[in-house]
Amino acid sequence: MQQFIDTLILGVSFGAIYALMALALILVWRSTRVVNFAQAGQAVLSTYIGLEIHRLTSSYWIALIVAVIAGGIVGGLVDLLMVRPLSRHSGTGPEAAVAPVIGTLGLLAIVQGVVGIFWGGEFRKYPAAFSTDAISIGGSRIPFSPFDIFIVAIVLAVMVAFGFIFQRTGLGLAMRAAAFGSEVAQLAGVRTGRVRTVGWSFAGSAGALAGVLITPNVFLAPNSLDLLLVFGFTAAVIGGLESMVGGALGGLALGLGLAIVLQYLGSSFTFMAAFVVLIVVLLVRPQGLLGKKGARRA
Amino acid sequence: MLRIDSLTTDHGQVRAVDHVSFDVEVGSCTAVIGANGAGKSSLLRTLSGLVKSSSGSAHWGDIDLLKLPTSEIVRHGVAHVPEGRSVIAELSVEENLTLGALWRGKDPDVAVTKSEVLDLFPRLGERLKQGADSLSGGERQMLAIGRALMARPKLLLLDEPSLGLAPIVIEQIFHTIDTMRKATGLTVVLVEQNAVSALGIANHAIVLSLGKIVVSGSASDIASDESLRHAYLGY
Ligand SMILES: Nc1ncnc2c1ncn2[C@@H]1O[C@H](COP(=O)(O)OP(=O)(O)OP(=O)(O)O)[C@@H](O)[C@H]1O
Ligand SMILES: [Mg+2]
Numbered sequence: 217m218q219q220f221i222d223t224l225i226l227g228v229s230f231g232a233i234y235a236l237m238a239l240a241l242i243l244v245w246r247s248t249r250v251v252n253f254a255q256a257g258q259a260v261l262s263t264y265i266g267l268e269i270h271r272l273t274s275s276y277w278i279a280l281i282v283a284v285i286a287g288g289i290v291g292g293l294v295d296l297l298m299v300r301p302l303s304r305h306s307g308t309g310p311e312a313a314v315a316p317v318i319g320t321l322g323l324l325a326i327v328q329g330v331v332g333i334f335w336g337g338e339f340r341k342y343p344a345a346f347s348t349d350a351i352s353i354g355g356s357r358i359p360f361s362p363f364d365i366f367i368v369a370i371v372l373a374v375m376v377a378f379g380f381i382f383q384r385t386g387l388g389l390a391m392r393a394a395a396f397g398s399e400v401a402q403l404a405g406v407r408t409g410r411v412r413t414v415g416w417s418f419a420g421s422a423g424a425l426a427g428v429l430i431t432p433n434v435f436l437a438p439n440s441l442d443l444l445l446v447f448g449f450t451a452a453v454i455g456g457l458e459s460m461v462g463g464a465l466g467g468l469a470l471g472l473g474l475a476i477v478l479q480y481l482g483s484s485f486t487f488m489a490a491f492v493v494l495i496v497v498l499l500v501r502p503q504g505l506l507g508k509k510g511a512r513r514a
Numbered sequence: 515m516l517r518i519d520s521l522t523t524d525h526g527q528v529r530a531v532d533h534v535s536f537d538v539e540v541g542s543c544t545a546v547i548g549a550n551g552a553g554k555s556s557l558l559r560t561l562s563g564l565v566k567s568s569s570g571s572a573h574w575g576d577i578d579l580l581k582l583p584t585s586e587i588v589r590h591g592v593a594h595v596p597e598g599r600s601v602i603a604e605l606s607v608e609e610n611l612t613l614g615a616l617w618r619g620k621d622p623d624v625a626v627t628k629s630e631v632l633d634l635f636p637r638l639g640e641r642l643k644q645g646a647d648s649l650s651g652g653e654r655q656m657l658a659i660g661r662a663l664m665a666r667p668k669l670l671l672l673d674e675p676s677l678g679l680a681p682i683v684i685e686q687i688f689h690t691i692d693t694m695r696k697a698t699g700l701t702v703v704l705v706e707q708n709a710v711s712a713l714g715i716a717n718h719a720i721v722l723s724l725g726k727i728v729v730s731g732s733a734s735d736i737a738s739d740e741s742l743r744h745a746y747l748g749y
Contacts, residue, residue: 386616389605393613397602402584403562403594404661405617 222359223479224472229364230433231471232371236426237448238455238463239378243419245457246395247412248303249313254294254320255423256445257327260438262287262424263431264335267342276345283428284421291420295413298323328438337438342431367429374425375464378418382460391415443487447474450494456504465505515540516669516701521570523553523560523725530556532725533570538718540668543695543702545712545733548722554705555597557722558671561703562587562594574669588617591668597705598677599654601661603647607638610646610657614664624664631660634690652683659687663694669701676708684708688715713737 237255244252266283270276299316306315346362382388393401394408395415402408426448427441434440451470455462470493477489497504516538523531530553538544546554559565561572563584572579577590587594593614601610611631615624632639635656641649646657655675662670672691676684692715695702706712713719713733721729721736729742736742 386612386619389609389613390616392605392609393602396604397600399564399584399596400600400602400661401613402564403588403596404613405585405588405665406613407583407585 219479220476223475226359226479227472227475228468229360229367229471230430230475231451231468232368233426233430233444233467234447234451234470235464235467236371236374236422236429237444238451238467239375239460240419240423240426241445241448241452242455242457242460242463243415243422245452247391247415248295248299248316250299250316250320251449252294252320252419253317253445254323254327255419255448256439256441257324257331258287258290258294258420259423259427259444260436260441261290261327261331262420263342263427263436263441264331264340266424266428267335267340267436270343276343279343280345280425280428283424287424287427288417288421291423292413292417294320294323294420295416299416300409300413332438335438339440340436342428342436344432348432363432370425370429374422375460378422378460387411387414446487446494447490450490450497453494453497454505456506459504459506462504462506469505515575516703517571517573518561519571521557521560521572522568523556523565524568525556525565529725531560531567534720534722534725534727535570536718536720536727536730538669538701538703540701541695541699542717543692543704543715545709545716545719546703546705546722547707547709547712547719549707551724552722553725554722555673556725558594558673558703558705559596561671562592564594564596588665588667591666592671593662593665593667593669594671595658595662595673595675597673599651599658601646601649601654601657603645605646606642607644607646607649607657608642610661611638611642611664614661615666617665623666627664627666631663634663634694635660652679652687655679655683655687659690667700669703671703671705673705674707675704676706676711684711688712691715709743710737 240255241252244250262283265286266279269282270279273279298319302316302319303312306312344363345366348361348363350357350359350361382392390406390411391414393404394406394411398408426444430444447470451466452463454466454469470490473493474486474489477485519535521531521534534557546557548554556565560567561579563582567580574590574592579587582590605613611628615627618624637653638656638660646654649657659675675687688711691702694700704712704716713736716733719731719733719736720727729736
């Protein structure tokens, strides 16, 4: 029993990071109807930028802030320079839905290639803000480190901030309106193109933060966040792809589930397990755990 | 004044609006009537930039409507209520209304406009926190119009506000539009298949058929011309 509880605790901080990645994918999906495969590349690029800033300044916090800002800028640029022109030029036929997605896949390869050229392919260690050693309370070790606490706290803070922006500010209302009723939003005066780019930018920042938070517990290489993309996407699908609360719960559920798999079946099964979950959810409950039936378009 | 001159719009091979010309005086209401597929919606959608025109011109005062992106027309006093109770179902009633005035920013008069809109449509006031998807058809149409009014428009483009509504609700909505126009000097272009109701509150009317204007004149003349009614209005 103790071991089982330890396992669940282990899953919480990973789940929080999957939730963050899910948030990034959901933001893009609901504004643009594109699954952004390049998000793994954007996050890895931002994390390398963070690493570089850390090398220059030796400050974890400056590196974190710069990485998150860089992620936001890169996300906005991906929409402006690639996705927008791709959707415009592919018209309204079936290829209109495909071209941007293929574009993001291509961009993923390009970004990873470029990152490899700049920083090399070898595994790097990204620093943690706090100790990653397990805490002990009253002599018994809990598999939860101060850094894990930091992860959960910062992810919670980010979720609350996003929730506030979306539910309580004009920008958030404009973003939701643009995502759910683009035509009415435009008629109401919302500059939907700009608002959408802001969404890509927020997504880029969330992805960058996920990258910076997960790498101290794994490692950094040009393609090291591919797995995070798969897990984030699975979490997003569990949550129904439209809802941020759904994505957050999906991330947590997946984190716990994968921790159990890791504990009892071994690390070689986690990747497979995520895909099994993904396929089962798509088969059994394609609208996600929180989604309404028929809510998912495209 | 709204001046439309030789306006033409194509959807690929289909010519939906074919060299349409008419003017609408400030403070007046022009009804645009015609059968399914006559090009009524295409005409309004061209004016608000949702579809691109092929040729011709459309000016609201000295503003060239055909040059403006859709998101900008409302900043020049033009609000369009598209066909089909177009509210955003994922937002609450209140958020749909707020959306209509979002471009006005921190303008303190927004609250005044909101209470005016809620006076016009008290049923919306009782349902502010509800999701727009929980509204009845008539309530949705009220919300769609309310959203447009939140912009304090000078020119209101209404696309079939009566579509699918009960006669009593239609009467109420038309009465509201009429009262508002007379009280505020609003200019209205009212697209309708429900010719009787539309002609009842319009000053002028045009009848579209296959994208062309086949009849135009004062609303009362058209309403009383029996041969016209048989030929184009189906009653
Ligand atoms: N997006 C589109 N793509 C292709 N053809 C279109 C499109 N929208 C309208 N059309 C065509 O243009 C013509 C005019 O359509 P429009 O919707 O303007 O008619 P309408 O008068 O509003 O009809 P209704 O009363 O049924 O709403 C029709 O032949 C229609 O099939
Ligand atoms: Mg129509």
